[in-house]
Each structure stands twice: as C-alpha cells, then as structure tokens.
Amino acid sequence: MKKGVRLGLGVKMIMAFLLVAAMSALTGALGVQLLGQVNAMAVKMFNQEVAGVRHASQAQAHMTAAGRAAANALLVADKGARISEIYFMRDHLDGAQAELKKLKPLFDSEEGRLAVEQVIGLTERYAAALEDYAARLETEGMQVSADPDYLQALAQAHAIGEQAETGAVALVLQKQNTSSALADETTQIYQFALSQMGALSLVGALLAIVLGAVLARGLKRQLGAEPRDVVQVTHAVAKGDLSHSLNLRKVSKSSVLFAMHHMQTALRNVVGEVHQSSDEVASGARHIAEGSIDLAQRTEQQAQSLLETVATMEALAQTVDRNASVARDVAQKATLARERAENGGEAVETLVNVMQRIDASSQRVTEIVALIDELAFQTNILALNAAVEAARAGQQGKGFAVVAAEVRHLAQRSATAARDIRHLVQESVAVAGTGSRIAGQTRVMMTEVVDEVRQVSALIHEISEATDSQKTGIQQVNSAVSSLSSVTQENAVLVHDVAARADGLSGQAASLLSVISIFKLGTKPVLQR
Secondary structure, three states, rough: OOOOOOOOOOHHHHHHHHHHHHHHHHHHHHHHHHHHHHHHHHHHHHHHHHHHHHHHHHHHHHHHHHHHHHHHHHHHOOHHHHHHHHHHHHHHHHHHHHHHHHHHHHHHHHHHHHHHHHHHHHHHHHHHHHHHHHHHHHHHHHHHHOOHHHHHHHHHHHHHHHHHHHHHHHHHHHHHHHHHHHHHHHHHHHHHHHHHHHHHHHHHHHHHHHHHHHHHHHHHHHOOOOOOHHOOOOOOHHHOOOOOOOOOOOOOOOOOOHHHHHHHHHHHHHHHHHHHHHHHHHHHHHHHHHHHHHHHHHHHHHHHHHHHHHHHHHHHHHHHHHHHHHHHHHHHHHHHHHHHHHHHHHHHHHHHHHHHHHHHHHHHHHHHHHHHHHHHHHHHHHHHHHHHHHHHHHHHHHHHHHHHHHHHHHHHHHHHHHHHHHHHHHHHHHHHHHHHHHHHHHHHHHHHHHHHHHHHHHHHHHHHHHHHHHHHHHHHHHHHHHHHHHHHHHHHHHHHHHHHHHHHHHHHHHHHHHHOOEEEOOOOOOOOO
C-alpha cells in the first residue's frame, strides 16, 4: 500500500494559522457586509427621510406664512404695508412649491409620489386663489372687505390652504414613519451582526485552542522529547561530547531526537576518520612542500631562459622592422617611377597622334597645291585663247590682249609658286612621316619600359608585403614568448605560494588534530571505508 503524503510541521502550522485567519476573515467580511447595510440605511435615512421631513415641514411653514401674510394684507390700512404683505405671501407660496418639488424624488413608492403630486396641486390652487385675492386687494384696497363674494372666495382659498397644509403634515408623518422603520431595521441588523460575529468569534477561539493543542502534540512527537531535553543534547554535541546516551524508547524514527542520535553516531565515525586522516594529510603536505620548492627552482630557471629568448626575439623584430621600412621606401619609389614612365608613355602617345595629324594636314596641303597648279594651267590656256581672239579682233581687241597677257603672266607666276610649295610640302611630308615612324617606335619602347617598371613595382610590393607579414609573425611570436615568460614568472610565484601554503597546510593539519582532540567519543568509533 502506498503511504499518504505526510505534511511537515511548518505546513501544518501554516494551515492552522490559515484556518484561524479564514475564520477571522469570515467574521470581518460578515461585519463589513452588515456595516455596509447599516451605512446604506443611515445614508438613505438622512438623504431621503430626514431631508423629506425637512422639505415637507418647510412647505407647510411656507403655506402657513402665506395665509398669514394674506390675512395681514386685508387688515392693514397702509397701502405700502399691504403690498409688502402681498409680496411676502407670493414669496412663501413660491417657497412652498419649490420645497414640494424637492420632496417628490425622495419617495421610492409610487403612492408617495402621488401624494406629493396631490399636495402640489392643492398648493397651486391655493396660490391661484390667493393671487386673485391679492390682485383685487391691490386695485380696490380695503373696500373689497365689504364684498360678500370676495370674502366667500377668500374663505374657500383658506380651505384649500388648510387641505394643502394637512397634506404636507401627512407627508411629514409618512417620512417620519419610514425613518422609524429604517431605524428598527438598523437595530435588527445590529443585533444580528452582534450575535453572528459573537458566535464566529467563539468558534474561532475554540478552533485556535484545538489547533494549538494538536500542533503542540505534533511538535512534541516530531521533536521526540521535550524541547529542553533536545536543547541539552544539542549543547552537549556543540561542546564535543559525543558520548551522551539518548533514551530512544517510544521515539519515532522521524523525530528530531532520533535524527540527533543518528547524527551523534555519524559524528563519532567522522571524527575517528578525521583522527586517522589528519596524520596522512600532514605527511602529504610535507611532501607537497618539498616538491613545490624543487618545482619553484626549475620554474625560475625556465623563466630566465625565456627572458633571454624574449630579448633575442625583440632584436630580430627590430631588424625585420627596419627591413620592412626600407622595403616600403623602395616600393614607394618604384611606384613613383612607374607613374613617371606611364606619364612618358602618355606623352609619346600624344606626340604620335600630333605627328599623324601633321602628316594628314601635309597630304591635304599637297592636294590643294596640285589644285592651284591645275587652276594656273587652265588660266594660262584661257589667256592664250584670249590672246588669239584679241589678235583676230585687230585694233579693237588690243586692250583685251594686254589684259590676257597680264593674266597669263599671273598664271605662270602662280604655277611657279605652286611648284615651289609642292616641293616644300613634299619635303615636309617626308619629314613628318619619318617623325611619325620614330614616334611609333618610341611609343613601343615606352610601352615596354612601363611594363617592365610595373613588373618591378609589383615584385617590390610583394617583397614589402612579405616583409610586413614576416614582421607581424615575429611580433606574434614575440608576444607569445612574452606571454609565456609572464605566465612562467606567475607560475614561479604560484609555486612559491603553493610551497608556502603546503607548509601552512601541514601546520593546519596539526591544528586540526589538536581541535579534534576535544571530542569525547566514549566507545571506539566504527570506521566506514
């Protein structure tokens, strides 16, 4: 069979306190609810019933004052005083109607609101009758007192006013009765709350007593003895006395006392083992101290060797750094030479283009000169023809013959000049062609020079990059060696510290033996390995 879940002492105490708190909360909630009802009734009594009594009473007082003012207006002989009384009468009638209108919403029942409506209707009739009375009194004065019809109408108005006052008094009584009923209901609620809260308080007190007894019994069962006995055993263990015998009769295995007995037995075993192990720890600590000293000496030698290696690597790093700097300078100069060679190639290319344009222009000039020569030849032929025609004309063509001779002379000079220009242009074309061929050859040579300079620059850059990479690698190696040297020095310090701690551990083992000697084991402990 499965065992049920056993609750701990703390859980049980919490549950007990929660149960008592629940009873208290239930009592408080009931009290709050009943107090809320009492408060609601008190608020209703004040806001509706007491206010209703006040409004109804004031309405009755206004109607009484209005009737009195109407009577006084008939009795006074002075017209100003009579008009003043009439004003008083009107003010009180308005006040009565205003109070009744405020009173109507204060009734919850339809019957009450109908009663207020009836009183309001009587008040309006009363006000209308008194207004007729006041109007004749203002116009006719004291003479209306001799009119029987007027006096009869006044009597009827007073009768209506008495009915309205009686209705207002009835409203006052109704509100007073409602207030009395609310007061009785409030008293009943108070008595009910008193009885219920008293009963709940009594039940809560009984429940607290029962739970306290149950918890005390459970606590003693879990402790296994009286708390003072458990404290006595605890103090004995704290002083190192493990030989104290415990009475375990009628003690549950789950109790604190049984657990302390188990702890006492375990402590005897542990202390026995510690006695035996302390000597072994002290011996091991001595061996560790001797080995640490030897290791410290070897570590110091290794650190010295690493320091020398670090110095060598630093010198090598400086040499590589200088080589890298020189390689960078050479690379910069090679780059500058490549740029200048490229600029020279571009200049030669420009020169070739110019020479080609000059050659083309010279060819064009040759063609133009040939055209001029041909024009001169044609002009010469035309001049000969003109001379022939002038000779045929005889005396009449003499002038024309002179002009033809001049034109022929000019044509011959133009032909001569054209031949000279053609000769010069042909020489210029020959020279330009030669220059163009030389410039082309120069362009090819400059292109080859630029290519060679570029290859040299690329090789120098590769050398510079390789030198930088070598510098970086040496720096990394130098950093690693420096870190190794630092770690080795730290290891040396750590080894010295370990040696010191080993010496301290040996002393602490001796101190531990001295401390453990305070335990009184009584019987020989059972060692469990």
